[in-house]
Amino acid sequence: MALTELEIRAAKAVEKPLKLFDGGGLYLLVTPGGGRWWRLKYRYEGKERGISLGVYPDVSLKRARICRDDARRMIAEGIDPSARRQADKNARAVTFELVANEWLELQAKKLAPVTLSKARWMISEFVLPHIGSRPIHKVTPADVLAALRPIEARGKHETAHRTKQYVGQIFRYAVATSRAERDITADLRGALTPATTKNHAAVTDPVAIGALLRAIDGYCGQPVTHAALKLAPLVFVRPGELRHAEWSEINFDATEWRIPGERMKMGDPHIVPLATQAMRILRDMHQLTGRSRYVFPSLRTSARPMSENTINAALRRLGYGTDEMTGHGFRAMASTCLNEQGWHPDLIELQLAHSERNKVRAAYNRATRMVERRKMMQAWADYLDVLRISSDLKK
Structure with missing residues (x-):
């Protein structure tokens, strides 16, 4: 016979647990200590199993019957209620x-x-x-x-x-x-306000580039910062790649800088051919910081590279606002001028280390165009020298 609320409240277990059955495998387990636990026993794949349905009166008789019926529907559909409960518990743990x-x-x-x-x-x-x-x-x-x-x-x-x-x-x-x-x-999709593309501020006019280079030459700050400012336009790597440069990556004999893939934005190793002007700066720097790990170490400790704000702060000291020039702007400067000078776009993109969607083409380019890239980098350094000494150069 089905249980009633009156029977449940009146039930007491004296020496051993008492089971009050309601039907369909549902029963209330009354303990000698006064606890009242809902249980459901069932058979699944020929084996008797059981699950807890909660504690009375937190789980009422009516609620326990609903849980029993839900569990029996699962069994009818070939689902083990105990396994489902464990799966749900595991899913809740996967935050x-x-x-x-x-x-x-x-x-x-x-x-x-x-x-x-x-x-x-x-x-x-x-x-x-x-x-x-x-x-x-x-x-x-x-x-x-x-x-x-x-x-x-x-x-x-x-x-x-x-x-x-x-x-x-x-x-x-x-x-x-x-x-x-x-x-x-x-x-x-479409739920967020569209992001407006904001390009990094950069000096790209040849006359203005010459003025910037002369201003850099006259920088009166820390020698490490000064050297980084002078090298930035010659290599036009990303600011993070420049400040993290390590001496172990500089090959003075091959005149190249090999940046490992884990430091590159796109994850691929990158080679920077070093013009004679860049090599001169690095040789001078080696006398100053060659015993440290980083080419441009922090002013506070040689165990860390210079701060990510150092280059931009130096440009501000030179009088260039955030809307005029940034450390990242040296890349736009080189890209704009080299394209205007007629260098092949593939060479420029390779040297900027932009992503190449076609992986086969990317591998081919990296393997076969280094001679052309070296020629371009030296020509670019020579061009900057011309701009530096030409105060009235026109396009």
């Missing part, structure tokens, strides 16, 4: 933060340190406080959008889009590892 940290560890083998650092910062600063503790399979597009809206509200539209991109990559990793069904950020 977004757990998967995000796994993904970041994998990226540490691919991304340049600066890029990886930015990814870690964006995820920890903007995403984890909102959805980090949520089971990843429970996170909705609305949850992600709620994390991105505060970034938008600050006018950081590009940061919002980049953060969304990282979240999407984490979800795709979760899909690949069977912990999410799809990348839910696809549903956010």
Whole structure:
């Protein structure tokens, strides 16, 4: 016979546990200590099994019957309620933060340190406080959008889009590892304010370039900073690649700088042919910092490279505002002028270390165009010398 609330409240176990059956495998286990536990016993694949359905009165008789009926429907569909419960428990333990940290560890083998650092910062600063503790399979597009809206509200539209991109990559990793069904950020297409592309400020007019080079020559700050300023236009690498340069990467005999892939934005090793002007600067620097790991060590300790703000701060001291010239602007300077001078775009793109979508073509270019790149880099250094001494040079 089915149980009643009156029977349950009146039941007492004196010496050993008492079982009060309700039907369909559901029973209430009353302990000598006064505990009342709902249990369900069932058979699955020929074996008797059981699960707990909660404690009375937190789980009422009516609620216990609903749980029993749900479990029996699972059995009818070929699902073991106990296994399903364990799977749900495991899924709850797989939080977004757990998967995000796994993904970041994998990226540490691919991304340049600066890029990886930015990814870690964006995820920890903007995403984890909102959805980090949520089971990843429970996170909705609305949850992600709620994390991105505060970034938008600050006018950081590009940061919002980049953060969304990282979240999407984490979800795709979760899909690949069977912990999410799809990348839910696809549903956010068009939900964010479009990011306006902002180019790095750069001096590209030949007369203005000459003035900048003369200003650099007259810089009165630290010798290490001065040398970095002079080398930057000759090699036009990314600021992070320049300040992290190590003496072990400089080959004085081959007159080239080999940057390992883990320090490059695109993850591929990069060779910078060094013109005679660049070699002169590096030889002078070797006398000053050659015993340290870094070509341009920090002013505080040789165990670290110079600060990421050093070059930009030096340009400000020279009178160049943020809307006129930046450390990254030396790349735009070289790209603009070399294209105007008629150098092949492939050579310029290779030397800028931009991504080549066609991997076969990329490998071919890296292997066969070094002679041309050396010629271009020396011609570029010679051209800068001309601009430096020509105060009234016209295009």
